[in-house]
Amino acid sequence: MNNILEVQNINKSYKDFSLKNVSFELKEGYIMGFIGPNGAGKTTVIKLIMNLIKKDSGSIKVFGKDHIKNEKEIKDRIGFVYDDNCYYEEFKLYEIKRIIAPFYSKWNDDLFNKYIRQFELPLDKKLKKLSKGMKMKFSIAMALSHDPDLIIMDEPTAGLDPVFRAELLELLLELMQNENKSIFFSSHITSDLDKIADYITFIYDGEILFSRTKDEISESYGIVKGANELLNEEIKKSFIHCTQSPYGFEALTMDIPKIRQEFGDSVIIERPSLQDIMVHMHMARRQAGNE
Amino acid sequence: MNKTTWKIILKDFYITRKIWCLLIIPYLIHFILLEALITSSTGKSIFYPYLCSGLYILILIACAQYLDAKHDFLIHSLSIKRTEQIRAKYAFVIIMGLISFLLTGITGAILKKTGLSIMNFASLTDLMLIIAMLTATTALTIPISFLIKALWGLVANISILLTSIFVILVLPIDITVDSINPWLLLILQIKKLCNNPHNIYYFFIISFALFLISYLLTNKLYTNKDL
Known part of the structure; x- marks a missing residue:
């Protein structure tokens, strides 16, 4: 084509x-x-x-x-x-x-x-x-x-x-x-x-x-949701960006197999919307800029 | 000039049609009434029509340019090359100058024929020169308008005002109360200059040179400008 x-x-x-x-x-x-x-x-x-x-x-x-x-x-x-x-x-x-x-x-x-x-x-x-x-x-x-x-x-x-x-x-x-x-x-x-x-x-x-x-994007990226106790610095680094609240964390990842292997069923992995990707990437860039 | 350039010129005429229809009526009324009135009461011809015809060109060109500059995003999303747009604008200036000249000449001739005016051939020559000069001055505003998106009417008026101030400074004349208006002074000076055939020749050369410089400048700068 x-x-x-x-x-x-x-x-x-x-x-x-x-x-x-x-x-x-x-x-x-x-x-x-x-x-x-x-x-x-x-x-x-x-x-x-x-x-x-x-x-x-x-x-x-x-x-x-x-x-x-x-x-x-x-x-x-x-x-x-x-x-x-x-x-x-x-x-x-x-x-x-x-x-x-x-x-x-x-x-x-x-x-x-x-x-x-x-x-x-x-x-x-x-x-x-x-x-x-x-x-x-x-x-x-x-x-x-x-x-x-x-x-x-x-x-x-x-x-x-x-x-x-x-x-x-x-x-x-x-x-x-x-x-x-x-x-x-x-x-x-x-x-x-x-x-x-x-x-x-x-x-x-x-x-x-x-x-x-769009299909490649939704297959490549994943929104990971889970309890804060599961997180450590090493894990955080494998995410593109991670936000935490008292109720748990939400992160964007490009390595879904690794996350599945690491956490099994203790986290939820969802397909991200374009907005999720855009917002997380923006936050990640801004964070990197501040550091 | 190719087909697109003519299309742009037609577009400019169409866009400004109301403006020039509204201008041409008062222009002709002023011309006929004032020329007839002043000729009958004083026995002298006046320069009023020259001023009107000059302003007429300036306002028209200013409008066409202003409309385009405000909508350059639209113009340049159409299948138009920037060089075609520039060429069309300059051709538009010349065409409007010619129309203005013809209209003034025809009206003047009718007035003379009917005995309403005593305007002689020399006045018509003056008129032609003034229009040539005003056309060139107008052309000078084109690069400014293309490049900085200025308020074209204002730019045109400032430019003519500066020209008149320049003329006044370089060639001082006796200023009377009637001629304090710089526009009027400009016309007086041009008329004075036109009495000498050499000056007429220089006028044409200078007008042509200004026009050419303006065209080349616009082409050079505008074709590479970010919109």
Whole structure:
């Protein structure tokens, strides 16, 4: 299967933040969740893919082609949804469509009208009069109406209510099933990605901590829960991170067989959610930083 | 210029259509009324239309740039190259300058034909030069607007104000109460300069040079800028 997106050893330095050797790839027909806490570098990576900012080193290929040399051709096949509204607020929806549509070779008015009906968007209303959820729906309608092969979404569900988030996820799944698109979806709301993502790439402080299939992740990691008496310094070291309360400990491990061998049935090992992994890794990094 | 560049220009026209429709009506009314009124009462032609046409270009360009800069994330997620965007903006400046020139010229000619104005051919030449210079000055605001996302209207006005102050300092003239307005002083100075054919030639050269410098500067800096 072809890689639709290949990011190789990307470096980008700012005064107070840098991306360090960021690498991952997304295969055609899959959804990749791009997770990480706020300020980890998710938007910077997306901006690099879209050539909105210049990389210091590394290479980015979209549809197997260099993203700068073939910028126009590539962007024609990308549907882009930004977390903040980037459309002209003062214009009515049909006017914005009229402005944007000529820039896509495969713009499909029927498809646009279909999404407008599906999302119940008022075409004759100014964008600024719409709620955040409606604005996001409009962004999605615009991003999908030129039949893109790759959809890049930067935190599309941030600040939206659960009903709309569920609706959006359903729509994305529908797209995947019917039209075999690829989706690169950045979010810090990991529960959304738990539902739809095939691959998860976790970025933390400008570094990729892992980029694997969701199944691999849930098989590799485990949440261990048990009584505090079972813990000693040696055991603690074998965990990625461990929190303790008067009622017991909870830890993230990548070595489930060792834990089973060590503790047997005296601990509970659960499959972690993406949020569990993200939180524990964040705490572990912060702890390491403090030490 | 390729197809995309024209699409961007059309987009800019479309985006600013309300602004220039709203500007062109008062502009023409001012032109006709004031020129006719002052000509009939004093027997002299005024520079008011020049000022209007200059402002007209500035505001239009400022609006188009401002809208784009606020939405550069959107613009650059479309299949547009930065060089195309820059080229379109400069072409837009030239086109607006030409439209402004033609509209003013046609209106002036109609006024003269109907006897409402005594504006002569020399005034039309002045007008052309002023528009050329204002177009170049406007072009100078493009790199600023592209690079620092400034409030374009303000940048355009400051730039023209600085130019006028420069003109006043370099070429002092007798300041009367009527001409305390730096805009008016600028127009007076340009008119004065235009009396000499050599100055006309220099005006064109300087305007062209400013335009070219601005274009090259924007291309050099903006194409590598992080958005």
